[in-house]
Amino acid sequence: MNRAFFLIILGAALWGTIGWYVKNLYAYGFTPMEVVTLRVWSAAILMVLFLLVTAPKKLKLASFSDVTYFVGTGIFSIVFFNFCMFTAIDLSTIPVATALLYTGPAFVTILSFGLFKEPLSRPKLIALAITLIGSALVVGLIPLDLETFQLASILFGLGSGLGYALYSIFSKFALKKYTSLSITAYTFIVAAISLAPFFPYREKLPLLSDPTVLFFAIGLGFLPTAFAYIIYTYGLNQTEASKASILTTVEPVVATLIGVLIFQEGFSLTQMLGMACIIGAVVMIQMSSRRKLSE
Numbered sequence: 001m002n003r004a005f006f007l008i009i010l011g012a013a014l015w016g017t018i019g020w021y022v023k024n025l026y027a028y029g030f031t032p033m034e035v036v037t038l039r040v041w042s043a044a045i046l047m048v049l050f051l052l053v054t055a056p057k058k059l060k061l062a063s064f065s066d067v068t069y070f071v072g073t074g075i076f077s078i079v080f081f082n083f084c085m086f087t088a089i090d091l092s093t094i095p096v097a098t099a100l101l102y103t104g105p106a107f108v109t110i111l112s113f114g115l116f117k118e119p120l121s122r123p124k125l126i127a128l129a130i131t132l133i134g135s136a137l138v139v140g141l142i143p144l145d146l147e148t149f150q151l152a153s154i155l156f157g158l159g160s161g162l163g164y165a166l167y168s169i170f171s172k173f174a175l176k177k178y179t180s181l182s183i184t185a186y187t188f189i190v191a192a193i194s195l196a197p198f199f200p201y202r203e204k205l206p207l208l209s210d211p212t213v214l215f216f217a218i219g220l221g222f223l224p225t226a227f228a229y230i231i232y233t234y235g236l237n238q239t240e241a242s243k244a245s246i247l248t249t250v251e252p253v254v255a256t257l258i259g260v261l262i263f264q265e266g267f268s269l270t271q272m273l274g275m276a277c278i279i280g281a282v283v284m285i286q287m288s289s290r291r292k293l294s295e
Contacts, residue, residue: 007235008247013226015044016254018264019094021220022086023263028213034147034204035220036079042221043229044188050230058182066177067190072170073183074190079097081163094259095267096233098252099138100157100277105167105245105282106131115169123288127281138276148271180282188225224259245286249279 009148025035027155051058061067081101097287111120133142139147139157174183207213236244252275277281 002239004235004238005243005247007231008239008244009250011232011235012248012251013254014224015248016098016224016226016251017258018085018220019089019098019263020258021216021224021256022089023094024216025213025220028207028210028216030204030207033083033195034199035086036082037192037199038190039082039220039225040074040078040191040195040215042218043225044185044192044221046186046226047181047188047229051181052224052285055181058179059185062177063187066174067186069170069174069178070183070186070190073167073174073187074225077140077163077167077170077193078187078191079195081160084159088153088156088160091156092150093265094137094263095252095256095275096153097157097160098255099271099278100135100154100258101160102162102249102252102278102282103131103135103158103161104164104168105285107162108168109285111165111169116172121288123284127284127288129208129265130277130281130284134274134277138271139274139275140271143270146191148268180236181230183200184229184233188257223249243286246283249282252279254268 022035025038030038049057085097085101109120109124109128114121119213135158136142136246139154140146171180171183175250178186208217232244232248256267256272256275259269
């Protein structure tokens with residue numbers, strides 16, 4: 001297998017394990033926002049240490065005003081999408097939350113049309129329709145299943161997709177001056193600083209003295225976050241972005257297997273079909289973008 005492809009697939013597979021860490025931290029009494037705080041702080045520390053050793057120049061800001069880029073990627077994207085996704089996992093299941101997260105590319109298409117005047121081609125419109133149908137199947141709207149259909153989990157799931165999309169939007173501006181690794185590092189730094197005042201240190205800090213809790217907290221920031229972003233970025237630098245996006249669809253597959261096999265969460269054939277539709281739409285959007293670039 002191509003080394004770049006392997007790094008991208010491995011990074012995406014590690015992203016798919018996020019639910020395992022989150023579920024285990026919930027068992028110790030952490031709330032979704034507290035888990036977000038643990039994730040961004042541990043990831044920020046690890047990313048800074050990594051860049052200090054390997055490429056300290058990437059931690060230099062060209063201008064202090066550029067922090068506004070990272071307020072967008074860090075607060076409006078990472079904090080918002082993580083909170084929505086972790087809440088969706090709490091309210092529903094890992095497979096459902098992950099499937100709704102993958103509506104992100106559809107939101108990117110819509111936002112890019114409004115903000116950057118990128119045309120809505122026929123393949124994109126078809127992909128948007130397939131995403132809508134897939135989402136309806138995943139959440140139990142088609143066919144209507146009142147036991148599966150939970151409005152709150154759906155809204156938080158779609159919110160995670162929107163937040164995920166905003167990272168691509170804000171990054172477009174930051175990429176004019178910074179590398180992907182620099183953007184990722186500053187994204188988590190800004191997210192960590194913004195959440196620091198709101199963590200209940202007196203209540204929850206003693207829990208981190210438990211080696212198991214510390215393992216899940218640091219593990220969440222390391223394997224499916226800092227390490228996954230680093231190896232994904234290295235893989236991305238050696239291949240086309242459209243191909244990389246298609247390869248990342250391994251993430252919901254891994255997340256679904258963890259939810260079903262480890263946590264015995266229900267996931268019907270109808271929901272699997274819905275997830276297949278959403279993943280298929282992602283592939284269609286990326287293939288459409290690739291054809292456009294080659295013309």
